[in-house]
Amino acid sequence: MRIDLPGIGAYTLNERTAWPVPDAPATSRIVYAAAHVVADPLGDNTPGSPAAVDWDATLRFRHHLWSHGLRVADAMDTAQRNMGLDWAATKELIRRSAAEARTAGDPATLVSCGAGTDHAPQAADLNTITAAYAEQIETVQSAGAGVIIMASRQLAKAATGPQDYHQVYGKLFGLVDRPVILHWLGEMFDPQLAGYWGSRDVAAATASLLELIHAHASMVDGVKVSLLDEEHEVELRAALPDGVKLYTGDDFNYPSLIRTGSHALLGIFDAIAPAAAAALQALDAAEAAGDDAGRDRLLASYDEILAPTVPLSRKIFETPTYHYKTGIVFLAWLNGHQDAFAMVNGAQSARSLLHLSEVFHLADQAGLLADQELAVRRMKALLEVNGL
Numbered sequence: 260m261r262i263d264l265p266g267i268g269a270y271t272l273n274e275r276t277a278w279p280v281p282d283a284p285a286t287s288r289i290v291y292a293a294a295h296v297v298a299d300p301l302g303d304n305t306p307g308s309p310a311a312v313d314w315d316a317t318l319r320f321r322h323h324l325w326s327h328g329l330r331v332a333d334a335m336d337t338a339q340r341n342m343g344l345d346w347a348a349t350k351e352l353i354r355r356s357a358a359e360a361r362t363a364g365d366p367a368t369l370v371s372c373g374a375g376t377d378h379a380p381q382a383a384d385l386n387t388i389t390a391a392y393a394e395q396i397e398t399v400q401s402a403g404a405g406v407i408i409m410a411s412r413q414l415a416k417a418a419t420g421p422q423d424y425h426q427v428y429g430k431l432f433g434l435v436d437r438p439v440i441l442h443w444l445g446e447m448f449d450p451q452l453a454g455y456w457g458s459r460d461v462a463a464a465t466a467s468l469l470e471l472i473h474a475h476a477s478m479v480d481g482v483k484v485s486l487l488d489e490e491h492e493v494e495l496r497a498a499l500p501d502g503v504k505l506y507t508g509d510d511f512n513y514p515s516l517i518r519t520g521s522h523a524l525l526g527i528f529d530a531i532a533p534a535a536a537a538a539l540q541a542l543d544a545a546e547a548a549g550d551d552a553g554r555d556r557l558l559a560s561y562d563e564i565l566a567p568t569v570p571l572s573r574k575i576f577e578t579p580t581y582h583y584k585t586g587i588v589f590l591a592w593l594n595g596h597q598d599a600f601a602m603v604n605g606a607q608s609a610r611s612l613l614h615l616s617e618v619f620h621l622a623d624q625a626g627l628l629a630d631q632e633l634a635v636r637r638m639k640a641l642l643e644v645n646g647l
Contacts (some may be wrong), residue, residue, distance in 0.1 A: 265616045272635070285539035287542050292529050312348055312351070325363050328539070334373045342604060343603040349377075357402035372406070396431065407441075408428070412452065414427060428475075429474075429475065443482060449581060469495075487512070489509060511572065568627070570625075586614070595629065616638075619634070
């Protein structure tokens with residue numbers, strides 16, 4: 260099957276990859292896919308409008324992720340928090356996602372949701388910011404989902420140093436009914452989070468975070484780190500208290516980080532779930548192997564599966580990184596998980612046609628076009644509507 264792609268030329272697709280669906284989730288790592296929302300293609304999703312969501316398609320996609328043994332991190336930046344998903348839609352997403360998880364298992368295991376302060380953009384003092392966090396934490400907990408305490412733009416702006424972060428988070432730990440996941444999102448994902456944990460110096464910020472975690476280790480399940488710095492993550496992982504997990508959010512270096520011991524909470528796993536699931540099954544088998552030769556063979560399989568997904572991920576997450584959601588939704592559309600290439604806040608326009616053409620090419624190279632005929636037909640339609 261061939262298609263002419265802008266910037267690439269005549270391209271012949273590879274033989275389709277048939278990924279196996281695992282019988283059970285992987286056990287060697289805990290892995291979350293940060294999931295996108297599906298916009299209602301007939302809704303008014305122009306920039307600045309309240310989000311109009313296709314709830315049926317949004318929930319079907321969560322079942323797709325669960326079917327591959329992945330947990331869902333919902334209402335996170337992949338779902339366009341702070342980039343179009345308003346609080347009313349976010350509350351509905353949390354409620355619906357947790358309720359849907361009950362049809363597949365324990366919602367506290369299958370889905371964790373972001374609790375932040377984005378519904379209170381004018382919050383400017385620590386007490387008001389803490390109250391905003393408390394409202395969202397209650398929303399998540401009352402739905403039955405796990406809590407991910409998201410990094411807060413309002414706290415980043417108001418805090419004068421590490422002590423302010425410790426004060427706010429210390430109060431939040433007293434509000435939760437089970438250990439939570441903390442969230443360190445680098446400024447490449449959100450420039451308004453620069454200096455989080457009290458310093459723009461990464462070493463000083465890391466020291467602040469570790470002090471907080473060590474003081475409240477019993478209430479911290481783990482920390483999700485998205486700084487795109489492999490060496491830093493490995494060092495931070497080693498410095499965490501026993502029992503506190505490092506969830507990699509590094510969409511550039513995830514294969515090696517997961518292989519060496521990180522768990523995962525990744526936006527790219529929304530797009531590569533079938534390959535990620537197969538790789539994790541190989542990693543499980545490798546860690547259970549009784550001989551070095553068998554272990555090496557299975558680790559080689561893990562590497563072989565994930566290696567071609569890395570160029571795809573790096574393309575999707577290229578600068579400006581915060582527009583990665585467009586590539587995620589584009590692949591969901593190509594793969595038939597939604598009927599239209601549409602996003603809340605009109606964000607489907609955030610990447611160029613040349614960028615999307617390369618995403619198509621790299622997705623095929625990684626074996627991640629589930630129905631190649633559908634993908635080609637939809638790509639040709641996109642090209643045609645753009646005059647090509």
